[in-house]
Amino acid sequence: MPTIRVEAGRPYSVHIGTDVFDLFNTEYHELLGSADRIIVIADEKVASLHLDRLLPYLESYKVDVFKVPAGEQAKSIDVFMDCHSFLLAEGCSRKTLILAFGGGATGDLSGFVASTFMRGIPYIQVPTTILAHDSAVGGKTAINHALGKNMIGTFYQPETVLYNVQLLKTLPDHEWRSGMAEVIKHAFISNGQWLDELLAVESFKDLTEQQLIAHLEKGIAVKAAIVEEDEFENGMRKFLNFGHTLAHALEAHLGYGKITHGEAVVLGMAYALHLSGNDKFAVFLEWGFRHGYPFEKIVEISFEDLLPYMKKDKKSSNGNLNFVMLHQIAQPQMEKIEEQFAAKSYEELRLKIGEMTK
């Protein structure tokens, strides 16, 4: 099965395919067997859909399941403490292993719990969304604060990532949109030919299992290569934030959960492409409209509403607006943008989208 090695901190492997759960009893049998117990932290929605597919593979181990709210709601300080309370009440120790079963939010929360329980216990990511191909690799863990998303967290690498694409079949449309956003982002910043392939996709649901695996493998490889170079986000890792300055502002302004992360990223990439004067801007906008990304949000929300959030972005400093710009495909660079220029470009984007939605 496709396997990508990530050489960040303690090296680990990301396995993608339809039979990855077999590895619980082969390659990772020793790891799981040496744990005094295994706690599955599961997104409650994912648990009701897919727990039956996971648990049979863990029958030879001592397993308990702790369900957390679906999606972004899990990334609160209260749920974080609930997890710790559960682990302590159950008598878990430093030899306990956590298994994160859900999308990016579940992974972010579970990783943060694992990195802080008794100062760190091992964990495995079992992502169940397309979006999580991104968040499950790279060791970023986090919960949200009322004053900002992902503001509290750690860098902490999993023992392995087991990515079972069979679980992706039940994903609703907005989750496909959200996940494919990060896939195409990885193409934008790394590979023009692959980008063209993705831009040509008529409908995500038409992708075969093998095509999907191939796209995910490419996306993870891009992410892994960047994370290896820059585990703690001091340099090129920032390029992964292509489209994210506006995206984070949109998510914060709308309130978490009102727009999916990837959908916001597509809007942000359209903006960043326009800011950069990139000639893929028009075809990308068409691609976005074709797949149903919610561009109307750009029309509804003013630049002034988003500005304060963009100034607070983790990648900003001294109140400047910092963007990952993409003048040429596969050549991202960080640039400081004048507020006035950013505002003008946003208005042009609004006009353009307004015309297309008429």
Next chain:
Amino acid sequence: MPTIRVEAGRPYSVHIGTDVFDLFNTEYHELLGSADRIIVIADEKVASLHLDRLLPYLESYKVDVFKVPAGEQAKSIDVFMDCHSFLLAEGCSRKTLILAFGGGATGDLSGFVASTFMRGIPYIQVPTTILAHDSAVGGKTAINHALGKNMIGTFYQPETVLYNVQLLKTLPDHEWRSGMAEVIKHAFISNGQWLDELLAVESFKDLTEQQLIAHLEKGIAVKAAIVEEDEFENGMRKFLNFGHTLAHALEAHLGYGKITHGEAVVLGMAYALHLSGNDKFAVFLEWGFRHGYPFEKIVEISFEDLLPYMKKDKKSSNGNLNFVMLHQIAQPQMEKIEEQFAAKSYEELRLKIGEMTK
């Protein structure tokens, strides 16, 4: 001035003396100058006593102070979140530097905040207690959970530790007792000659500044050497928990703040020495009585009251009782102890103490 290099993770230096604050404007000028701001997280009691001694050295930087409750009360999830809220509301970024100003609790909290704010920002430890010679070195950060002390935290090294012994003069007696407990623990597990020097001390207050600096330097050197060997506590770092199995149980049973950590550790060391049949047991008990350690707690509290806590200790596994034993000075070893034997030894200790307090 005495300086100890700690080679754990990112290497850093611990400076001890009366003029360490000068380093803010010499050796660490570049570090502080490159921060967009400096947030002093200060124990409120320490702030009222000593902030005037610290702030003049930071005049050339942009500094804000956030006061937290004195002592162990600071190590709660609420105070942790208050710190994050303050940092976010103040517009802090990844370029912000935290300065922990207080005892071990303030350092533990501040380190945990620094390790988790935007996934990690730099911090400096400025310990103000003798006990903190121990906790400020080694990169352990933590807050408490209702179900256990230090259960939530990270391993995260400071940029430097600046230990100004002038601030120690105002410490109350119980803080001297608490701090010297870890000093003598470091002697027990490393150096018989130094141990005899400490056991001969009639009164802590009689120590000259130079003697105190020398003892602290030795203690920090022992701690640093062990931490370098075993940053993540998989092996010999556990020896630093000599006396701590019982101590943590005493603290938990009595409720945090009812006994200082070091005082509990002295009681725990007396127990561990007795368990180990160590021939320094009697002279150590005399030393403890001479300095006013609260041995009456051992008489008041039964073994059964402490047992559940000892079974939950982070160093325990599978419900066994694990102790750092010390059959010979400077030769600690982990041993699994039968519950019955542990109970019998505890009763003997109670009798012995009962006789001495008559």
